Amino acid sequence: MAKSLVTGGAGFLGSHLCEYLLNKGHHVIAMDNLLTGTISNIEHLQGERFKFVKHDVTEYIYIAGKVDFVWHFASPASPLDYLQLPIQTLKVGALGTHKALGLALEKNAAFILASTSEVYGDPMIHPQHESYWGNVNPVGPRGVYDEAKRFAEALTMAYHRYKGVDTKIVRIFNTYGPRMRPNDGRAIPTFIPQALANKPITIFGDGSQTRSFCYVDDLIEGIYRLMMSAYHEPVNIGNPCEMTIRQMAETVIRLTDSSSKIVEKPLPVDDPKVRQPNIATAKQILDWEPRIEFEEGLCRTIAWFRHKMSAEES
Ligand code: NAD
Secondary structure, eight states: OOEEEEETTTSHHHHHHHHHHHHTTOEEEEEEOOSSOOGGGTGGGOBTTEEEEEOOTTSOOOOOSOOOEEEEOOSOOSHHHHHHSHHHHHHIIIIIHHHHHHHHHHHTOEEEEEEEGGGGBSOSSSSBOTTOOOBOOTTSTTHHHHHHHHHHHHHHHHHHHHHOOOEEEEEEOOEEOTTOOTTSOOHHHHHHHHHHTTOOEEEETTSOOEEEOEEHHHHHHHHHHHHHSSOOSEEEESOOOEEEHHHHHHHHHHHHTOOOOEEEEOOOTTOOSOOOBOOHHHHHHHOOOOOSOHHHHHHHHHHHHHHHHHHHHO
């Protein structure tokens, strides 16, 4: 039976990945230091084939016995988190990736790095194809995340080219779904609780910047297919359905039947103006494309937040 290690397994994406792998019959170890993740994301997974290990992956990783797959997802991911945790973000992208790759080498396991569309920075090319090298400000506040991931990609390719590790790199575009933290600063988990409470919806700038949102189930399916493939170059996984932040906020208001009004807040430094994945590689190599329409995914996410908020009130 396959054995998987998921670093960052108590986070938003990591917990969905653990669940997916358990459903595929894997033994799963979720390793996390709970910096931005929480046990409540994984407590429903407890069972014979699932184990949680509290550990900081910037330190040496010890696992007894075989490991077949290493899924390296540990890292603060929302702008609010990584701006508050700049050193931890750089450390987990650099030292954490080094330790996770070292384990993959030792165990002869396949490895996948959760990279990000942020490696493209504020892009000069639109939509973004994997061949684009990006437009990142290394010394701006967001550089701690963008450059950590760019270093992590370089390290991953070095372990592939010079040590023969079976590595994969997924460049994840904005993803949403149940288990996002309401206070993590990302647009969807900020807007939904605001709309459900009929409070003002706070957008950055005039909201004309665009994003492309992928529902979490689609993303995890794409990542699984990439891990099982023999492709070693980076692959974009995301939903090309692009919209402005203002359009997205209006959709949240409509689907929650809210009386909230949209208010503008100052635009963060180096905020990307546009973001849309070119997913031709994923279609060709993985026969993958997203299936869940934005409004369908949003309704599922709203239902989860509604349930969570009413449970907290009672
Ligand atoms: P998250 O914050 O919910 O999860 C990250 C997890 O990593 C948390 O549980 C945190 O406690 C853990 N972690 C952080 N540092 C650690 C360390 N040193 N040792 C052990 N655990 C540590 O974020 P997420 O949205 O689930 O993102 C997961 C991964 O996907 C990240 O690597 C992120 O960069 C990448 N990603 C996510 C998105 C997205 O839209 N969610 C987009 C692009 C890339």
